[in-house]
Amino acid sequence: MSQTTLNASARRTALRLPGLETTAAWLLAIIWIFPLLYALWAAFHPPEFMVRFELLAPLTLDNFANAWEQAPFARYYLNTFLLVTGVVLAQFVVCTLAGFAFARFPIPGKDILFMLVLIQLFVFPEVLIVENYQIASSLGLVNTITGIGLPYVASAFGIFLLRQTFKTIPRELEDAARIEGCGWMAILMKVYVPLARPTYLAYGLVSISHHWNNFLWPLVVTNSVESRPLTVGLGVFSAPETGVNWATVSAATLLSIAPLLIAFLLFQRQFVQSFLRSGIR
C-alpha cells in the first residue's frame, strides 16, 4: 500500500518535471545529434536523396564502395593506426620516466623544470608549425609517421598526470619492494606502473582520440599517401574543389570516424571520465 503511494508520488514528480524543461533538453539533444544522423542518412542512400527525406528511400552501400575505391582509405587506416599506437606507447614510456623523476627524485631546480614542462600545455606543436616543419625536415622526418607523432611524445599533460598519480602512491610500498631487493626500474615497473593503471587508461583514451582526430600538423608534415593519416586523407578527398559527390564524401567521413565513434558508444563512461581527467591544463 505505502509502496504504491510512494510510486505514485514519484511518478507524479517525474510527470511534473517534463513540460518545458524536458522538451527543451530533448529538442537540444535532437538538434545536437541531427548533423550526425544526417551524415548517416546521406551515406546510406543514393545521392538523389540527399535533401529528399522519404521513409522508404532505398538503402545502399554504394557510397562506401565508391569512397573506398576513390581514395586509399585502407592505407590511411593503417597510417592512423600506426600513428596512434606509436604515439601512445612512446608517450607512456617517456611520460612515465619523467613523471617518476618529478615525483620521486631530488633533482636540483625541480620546480623550475616542472614549470618549464607545463609551458607545453599552452605552446602546442601545431602553433609552432612553421619552425617545427623546419626541424622535422632537418631531422629527415618530413613525410614520415614518426614525424607526425614525435613532437607530441613528450606530453606535458602526460607527465603532469603521471607525476600526480605517482605522488599519491605510499612510500611504504616502495620501501617494501626495495627490501625485497628491487632496483629503481623494478620498483617503477612492479609498484608504480601497475598502481597507476587507471591513469594510463584515462590518458590513453584522451591521447588516442586526440591523435586520431589531429589534422593541422599531420597536414603540414606529410605530402603523400604513404604517411597521411585518415583526417588528412579525408581533408584531401573531400575538399570542395575536388568535386567528389556528396554522398561519397559523407560515406568517407563516416568511414574515418567509425572506429572512434563505435568505441565511444561502447565505452561512453570511460571516455567521459578520461576527458574529465584531461581537464587539468
Added chain:
Amino acid sequence: MLIHNADRRMQIYGALLLLPAAVLLATFAYLPTIATLINSLFLPGFRGEPPSFAGLENYQLLIEDQTFWRVARNNLIYALGTIPTSIALALGMALFVNARLPGRGFVRMAYFTPTILPMIAAANIWMFFYAPQIGLFNSLLGALGFSGVNWLGDPSVALGSVIVMTVWKEAGFFMIFYLAALQGMAPELKEAADLEGTSRWSFFWRVTFPLLMPTTLFVLINALINAVRVVDHLFILTKGGPNNATNLLLYYVYENAFSFFDRTYAATITVVILLVLAVVATVKFAILDRRTHYQ
C-alpha cells in the same frame, strides 16, 4: 659521506629519467619557440640567399598589414562568438542532464558526441548544411519559399556560420566539466534552499552559479586556447575566405608559411599567437591557480 654519495646517485638517476622528455621538449617546443622569435627579426632570402637581419621590419609590416588586422579582428569576433555561447549552452546541458529526465542517457550522449569527432569530419558534415545550392539549409528555406543565404560565401555571414559550427562541436566537451561539478555539489544546499522556499531561479543565481565559478574559469581558459589553436574546419569550410572574412590567426600563419612561402612573416604572426597564449597562461597560473583549486 655515504649518504652524500647516495644523494648524488639519486640526482643523476633522476636526471637520466628526465632526459628523453627534456630532449624532445627542447627539440619540438623550446627550440622552435626561440627560433620563431629570432626568425621574426629576419627577412626571407630569395633565390637561395640566406635570410637577412631586418630588426623589427616584420613587425612594421605586420602593423601596416590590413589583412593581419582583419584576421586578428576575426579571431576576436570568433572568440567572443564561440566562448560565451558554448559555455552557456554547456551549463544548460549539464543542468538538463543532471536533473531527472526521461532518456537522460541518450540526451547526454547526443550532447557529448560531437566532441569525439575530428574537426575535419564535423566540417564535412556542416558543409552539407551550408552549401549554396544543394545544402540542406537552403533546400529547407527554398521549400518554405525563402531565397537561400550564401552561408559560407557571403562575407557578412560566413564567420557566423563558422562560429555556429564551432559551438556545436565544443559545447558538449565543456558540459562534462559542469556535470562533474554539479554532481559534486552537496545536496544539503538544495534541501536547505527548499526549506527556505527559495525559487529555482534564485537558487541557481545565488548558489549554483557562484559555486560553479572555478569550473567556468577553467572552461574559459580551455575555450580561449581552442579559439587560437583550432583552425582545422577552415580548410574544409572556407579556406579563410571569402576575401579573408573567416581567416583566423593560425590559418593566416599556415597560409604565409606554406602558400606564400614567407616563413619569417609567418614567424612574426606566430609571435602574436604566442603572446596571446602567454597572457592566457599567466592568467591561469598567476591568478586562477592561486584563488581556486581544481579537483
